[in-house]
Amino acid sequence: MSQTLQAIPARKGVAHRLRAGSLVKIINTHGSQVVDCWAFVLPDTQEFMSMEHSRAEISRITPRIGDSLFTNRRRPILTLIEDTSPGVHDTTLAACDVYRYQRLGAKGYHDNCADNLVSAMKAADVFLPAVPCPFNIWENSRVQPDFTQTIEPPLSKPGDYVILRAELDIVIVFSACPQDMLPCNGADCQPKDAHFVAF
Amino acid sequence: MSQTLQAIPARKGVAHRLRAGSLVKIINTHGSQVVDCWAFVLPDTQEFMSMEHSRAEISRITPRIGDSLFTNRRRPILTLIEDTSPGVHDTTLAACDVYRYQRLGAKGYHDNCADNLVSAMKAADVFLPAVPCPFNIWENSRVQPDFTQTIEPPLSKPGDYVILRAELDIVIVFSACPQDMLPCNGADCQPKDAHFVAF
Numbered sequence: 498m499s500q501t502l503q504a505i506p507a508r509k510g511v512a513h514r515l516r517a518g519s520l521v522k523i524i525n526t527h528g529s530q531v532v533d534c535w536a537f538v539l540p541d542t543q544e545f546m547s548m549e550h551s552r553a554e555i556s557r558i559t560p561r562i563g564d565s566l567f568t569n570r571r572r573p574i575l576t577l578i579e580d581t582s583p584g585v586h587d588t589t590l591a592a593c594d595v596y597r598y599q600r601l602g603a604k605g606y607h608d609n610c611a612d613n614l615v616s617a618m619k620a621a622d623v624f625l626p627a628v629p630c631p632f633n634i635w636e637n638s639r640v641q642p643d644f645t646q647t648i649e650p651p652l653s654k655p656g657d658y659v660i661l662r663a664e665l666d667i668v669i670v671f672s673a674c675p676q677d678m679l680p681c682n683g684a685d686c687q688p689k690d691a692h693f694v695a696f
Numbered sequence: 697m698s699q700t701l702q703a704i705p706a707r708k709g710v711a712h713r714l715r716a717g718s719l720v721k722i723i724n725t726h727g728s729q730v731v732d733c734w735a736f737v738l739p740d741t742q743e744f745m746s747m748e749h750s751r752a753e754i755s756r757i758t759p760r761i762g763d764s765l766f767t768n769r770r771r772p773i774l775t776l777i778e779d780t781s782p783g784v785h786d787t788t789l790a791a792c793d794v795y796r797y798q799r800l801g802a803k804g805y806h807d808n809c810a811d812n813l814v815s816a817m818k819a820a821d822v823f824l825p826a827v828p829c830p831f832n833i834w835e836n837s838r839v840q841p842d843f844t845q846t847i848e849p850p851l852s853k854p855g856d857y858v859i860l861r862a863e864l865d866i867v868i869v870f871s872a873c874p875q876d877m878l879p880c881n882g883a884d885c886q887p888k889d890a891h892f893v894a895f
Contacts, residue, residue, distance in 0.1 A: 548748070549790035549829035554799075556846075558788070558839050569827070571795035589757070589788065591748035596770035600753075627826055628768070630748040640757045640839040647755075 505532060505691040508675035510613025512621035513695055514539065515663040520578065523671065524692045525635055528655035529683030532691050533592050533610040533631035533672040536566075536574050538665050542623060544568045546575065548588040548630040558640060559586045565664065566632060574667060575632075579660040582653040587636035589646070592628060593676055601678045608675035617670045631672075634659060636681060650683045704731060704890040707874035709812025711820035712894055713738065714862040719777065722870065723891040724834055727854035728882030731890050732791050732809040732830035732871040735765075735773050737864050741822060743767045745774060747787040747829040757839060758785045764863065765831060773866060774831075778859040781852040786835035788845070791827060792875055800877045807874035816869045830871075833858060835880060849882045 505511050505523075507530075515521060523532055536546040547569040552558060554567045562580055565573035591597075592614065598607035611628050618625040635651040663669070671693060677686045704710050704722075706729075714720060722731055735745040746768040751757060753766045761779055764772035790796075791813065797806035810827050817824040834850040862868070870892060876885045 547790060549788060552845060553789045553796070556844055558843050558845055561843070569790070571793070571799055589748065590752045591746060591768070594770070597752070600770055630829075642841075644757050644760070645755055646751060646757055 500694055500696045502692050502694050505671045505673045505693060507673050507688045507690050508608040510610070510617040510670055510672035512617040512623065512668050512670045513693070514621070514668050515666070515695060517663055517665050520660055520662050520696050521669060522658050522660045522694045522696070523634060524656065524658045525582065525651070525653045526655065526692050527689040528653055528657065529651045530689045530691045531636045531651060531674040531676070531682050532634040533674055534634055535614055535629060535631050535670045536667045537623065538568060538574065538667055539623070542668070543626050544570050545626065545629055546632065548632065552588060559584070559588055573664040576662045576664060577659060578662050579658070582635060582657040582659070585635070585637050585652050587633035587638040588630070590633060590636065590638060592631050592672070593674065598678070603678065610672040610674055613672035614670055617672070618668070621668055623668045648679070648681050650680050699893055699895045701891050701893050704870045704872045704892060706872050706887045706889050707807040709809070709816040709869060709871035711816040711822065711867050711869045712892070713820070713867050714865070714894060716862055716864050718894060719859055719861050720868060720892055720894045721857050721859045722833060723855065723857045724781070724850070724852045725854065725891050726888040727852055727856065728850045729888045729890045730835045730850060730873040730875070730881050731833040732873055733833055734813055734828060734830050734869045735866045736822065737767060737773065737866055738822070741867070742825050743769050744825065744828055745831065747831065751787060758783070758787055772863040775861045775863060776858060777861050778857070781834060781856040781858070784834070784836050784851050786832035786837040787829070789832060789835065789837060791830050791871070792873065797877070802877065809871040809873055812871035813869055816871070817867070820867055822867050847878070847880050849879050
């Protein structure tokens, strides 16, 4: 396996194949970038990481170290091995998409995580069966006691990383979220590069 | 439109077509039954009610009266018009499925909401593009400050109902959740009939 540091360019997505048992380190290079993450089983991508199945299996709204994320067939697909950040990640919010930016008043086309997933899977020549809810690494969403949800800038700092272990042969996709109309990627609303290393 | 009271038989699912603007009243006849609910746009069912898009649009983990639920293209599809229960419903947990019951130790086949969705859509002769996360009416799940989730028996009482308005032409599917290995349908773990009226 390559141990090369690879970029997740600001506003863009990238796919990478991982063998069962291998690790991937995702680095918040500049500290406040949300990285949307999806995983699909190979070769049958109809089985994929599912946030609603994961929550039901771990009885948590976000995984802690040692917890797995599960597929839509309730098999562990990724396990959170290490996390240097405060551990606040989101499993509840859809990837941003053209409809989201239209509703926010964007003029013309706006980069978005859903299209980044589509493009990354196409570039990797892997069939995309759906756009599942992503694991939004470092997205600082909180459920309040009154059932409202707040989204604040990430709590991570530059160089924070998470390490995930693939439990199955998968293609993993990362998108450096292009949201620049709300402060979910930091108070400056400036999407930035993130990086990853597979090993 | 028929105003006949229709059964959602215990452990089973049923599909019903609704025109935009029409209402449907879902009744918790015995008081503690969770009703999984899905909605698909007609005629193009590739657009469907999505919990992850709904949460993002309403900034809430569960809708309150007046809130809409949204499709995967971020259009309002159902609006919560009335709710006589304490308003605790779940949007975060996958429908129960064969994998769930296998993991819980069930012997042989166990009725489940995912298969009920498949059967109901087949009976209604409508193409099912996916098994989205359902709107779990009356499921008493709570997100705690430490990010854990608890599931307790419903807070509803016999005869409580919710009224939803269809914002688009849709097929709506209800499943009277067959979960009898955990107390999510009441402390007696006995799935029961629910009912609905469209008008």
